[in-house]
Amino acid sequence: QQQVKQSPQSLIVQKGGISIINCAYENTAFDYFPWYQQFPGKGPALLIAIRPDVSEKKEGRFTISFNKSAKQFSLHIMDSQPGDSATYFCAASGGEYSTLTFGKGTMLLVSP
Amino acid sequence: NAGVTQTPKFQVLKTGQSMTLQCAQDMNHEYMSWYRQDPGMGLRLIHYSVGAGITDQGEVPNGYNVSRSTTEDFPLRLLSAAPSQTSVYFCASRTSGVKEQYFGPGTRLTVT
Numbered sequence: 001q002q003q004v005k006q007s008p009q010s011l012i013v014q015k016g017g018i019s020i021i022n023c024a025y026e027n028t029a030f031d032y033f034p035w036y037q038q039f040p041g042k043g044p045a046l047l048i049a050i051r052p053d054v055s056e057k058k059e060g061r062f063t064i065s066f067n068k069s070a071k072q073f074s075l076h077i078m079d080s081q082p083g084d085s086a087t088y089f090c091a092a093s094g095g096e097y098s099t100l101t102f103g104k105g106t107m108l109l110v111s112p
Numbered sequence: 113n114a115g116v117t118q119t120p121k122f123q124v125l126k127t128g129q130s131m132t133l134q135c136a137q138d139m140n141h142e143y144m145s146w147y148r149q150d151p152g153m154g155l156r157l158i159h160y161s162v163g164a165g166i167t168d169q170g171e172v173p174n175g176y177n178v179s180r181s182t183t184e185d186f187p188l189r190l191l192s193a194a195p196s197q198t199s200v201y202f203c204a205s206r207t208s209g210v211k212e213q214y215f216g217p218g219t220r221l222t223v224t
Binding site for chain 1: 116143145147152153154155156157160162168170202204211212213214215216217218
């Protein structure tokens, strides 16, 4: 049972464009929703995270939008740059020990 | 402050061999986890620990053993390696009360 569904699997965006990655979750006990960025050969690194008491969080060019009633959240990358080319994972956690459940990832390529 | 370190970086095993993947953190984090990453599958939790002497199973624990004798170290043991265990393994840690997880650089394991 996949608890966090992520789409699309891959995405090509032109430099300066907006990249949008979507995730949906099933478990209403989840209370923390991070996005991780991973470059080839590296471990995932936390990019931005949100809790369900807010609908949007912005950090620089990166924004998370959160829709609690629809159980969906998305990552928007404004003014996408070639250096943003990476794999992005959404995740969710909740419960006593807050282990992370990951989506399957989105490979983003920003063309120059 | 080295963060989360993993050794080795690469390893090739023959079917049936055993080995231990090492993970250490110097941030005094209580929580540590092991994930495996396979193409198109995201990161899946193998085992986790909420403190020295306390471990529990994640989503895909079969074929792996863990123990946590110190706060700093959380080794992952493969008792009898199988080709299905070919993957990239990531260790992560976080402190209690804070949900941000820090990932190590990973170990790429190939079982032939």
